[in-house]
Amino acid sequence: MADTNQTTPSRVTSRHPYPLMRVGIIGGGQLAKMLALEASKLGFSIAVLDPAPDAPAGRLAERQVTGGYFDAAKLQELVEGCQVTTYDIEHIDASEMRRLELAGHTIHPSPGILEIIQDKLHQKLVFEQAGLPVPRFARMDKPDLALMETFGFPLVQKARRGGYDGKGVFVLRNAEEAKQAFAGESMLESMVEIDKELAVMVACGAGGEVRCYPVVEMLFDNRSNLLDLLLAPARITPEQTARAQDLAVQAARAFEGLRGVFGVEMFLTKSGEILINEVAPRPHNSGHYTIEACVTSQYEQHLRAISGLPLGSTELLVPAVMINLLGAPNANGRPCIVGLDEAMAIEGATIHIYGKEQVRPMRKMGHAVIVDQDVERALAKAEKLKAVLKIIGSEDV
């Protein structure tokens, strides 16, 4: 006879003891800092590995391990005591991370995926294999003029490993310039006639859940190759938006088992094609705007994704423009912010200052997001903000 006082729950209700999650982050820069702020909101505790004892995220962490990203003992020290470990940079010891994963530690995105993404050629091969559109490319193990001539000038040479923010990318217009080619392992890419550079953040959660953020438009500084200005949403057609989001989701799905947020940079060519440029397996500079403009920021989303919680809404609540706040051309020493009052008086502006102790020319010291119901007006305000706010140093020359 059934005991009617007992009910069998139709499903198990989640129970999270406290703190809800202990998350390790390799890298303690601005991305880790913004992850740490969202982690604190959620009642998660954070441990950080960074070579700098005063890293921006370190101050918010319950525990900082001071050490290098290729120091096996320090990596092990970090992951022990964390329920899940993630990273805010790609240039870390992926094979050691893979060993730690095999030893039973949870690491997201998986080190196996990181290893592929660390190599720009391998990234491209994955996308090619998945049938996704990429610029025409070729492998070049060492400078080879014949190979380059066959590939066709002008071309873009990219170092396979270690590049970021435009570093390790070289435009070679002819055989003469090719003499200056980068000497290491590289890949060649055809020069694409770019109409716009686009980016999409995709979030991959537990059980195959995928959520896609809006398509954004990126404008780069020609001199520094750094992201100069970002508009959300991109000023493209609804069909182009749908296509870019579809490609971004397919790009993320090309990496089986991926968990976390995933940044996909794309080219919209002058002929109207969308090609995948490269991807980042982590929160991304092109997703900063989600803090102010979307229901769930990329940082909270990353924490949800890697800890197995349901993903949050990626809805854009308001158009936004983001600019990086870089160290002034001669900046050196302790940072000093000039024009902060004027910048903060701009309606809809939010300023983020990362807390880096030293400023250097073009170093990313912070960013600003301007929200406005009209994206063109947001753009004008961002240009104004860029003109009034400068980050100089105490020892400028």
Add this chain to the structure above:
Amino acid sequence: MADTNQTTPSRVTSRHPYPLMRVGIIGGGQLAKMLALEASKLGFSIAVLDPAPDAPAGRLAERQVTGGYFDAAKLQELVEGCQVTTYDIEHIDASEMRRLELAGHTIHPSPGILEIIQDKLHQKLVFEQAGLPVPRFARMDKPDLALMETFGFPLVQKARRGGYDGKGVFVLRNAEEAKQAFAGESMLESMVEIDKELAVMVACGAGGEVRCYPVVEMLFDNRSNLLDLLLAPARITPEQTARAQDLAVQAARAFEGLRGVFGVEMFLTKSGEILINEVAPRPHNSGHYTIEACVTSQYEQHLRAISGLPLGSTELLVPAVMINLLGAPNANGRPCIVGLDEAMAIEGATIHIYGKEQVRPMRKMGHAVIVDQDVERALAKAEKLKAVLKIIGSEDV
């Protein structure tokens, strides 16, 4: 002859050395924690005074002073080294704070204003003097049946000092109940026939700048007297909205020299009048929703206001409902969150867990905000979230 290479700036440009501001906070609870998170975003550094060494805000602070809010030496230790000091609770030593202010320390809101607000009778006298509508009231130094009978039953007796979250508020319906009146210094208020309870956050910056947030509607739990559910915007007419915002700004302006955000609670009576109930000189539970739903959160706004920066936009980007996450009726020991997955799966929900180490029945352990383009749908989602998420303890009886 003029040197044409030199331009005379038409105004002085602000220069902020680094960190941009050192802010002291008396109290290290959830309001201080959310201030600290915004401070970190802005590159401000925080020092906290709290009796608990593991206070939620303490972990985010550069420096925590562990001590009581009436400990003169500890208050002095906090304010020294801070460019501006503020507080997340009213029940602190205002006369000591006034002494520190006279000694040259910057404290916002000013301790003189805090002293008035600490006394509910004095608050009301300020509003009465400013010609602002308040419920009829009278002073009662000790229980006095004749005074109460003259005032008229039913009435509300309020302890003049030390009450919060409905504590220190007593409804006395008749002479019989009046025998149980609170014995200390109190005030009497007429029972208002309440249609809705409203609240408005007002921000007062440097140079008389004032910004007003949307009007919100508060629903209270009858049992605990705690804020149970908050809707932004309030479901009232545009005329009522304008009236409530106007009163809130006037209430803030009734305190000369006020700097910081200022919470104004109001009654919308059944006859359509709006009366000021009481005020809080700090970020307020009724303003939590601003983090997700407004361009500038009340926390960033408070930091802008007290540090002399321009105020930010108070625009509501999306309707929102906020609920407090309270310890379950039998909760005791270390907290454990039940139903977190189900809660976070609700579209538009953001969960804040404060990080308090111990749970107690009805203790504020966190809050949730649900944003939705439709406020009624947000309300339904909030009810669902309340039903699925429970905070229990490791030693529950």
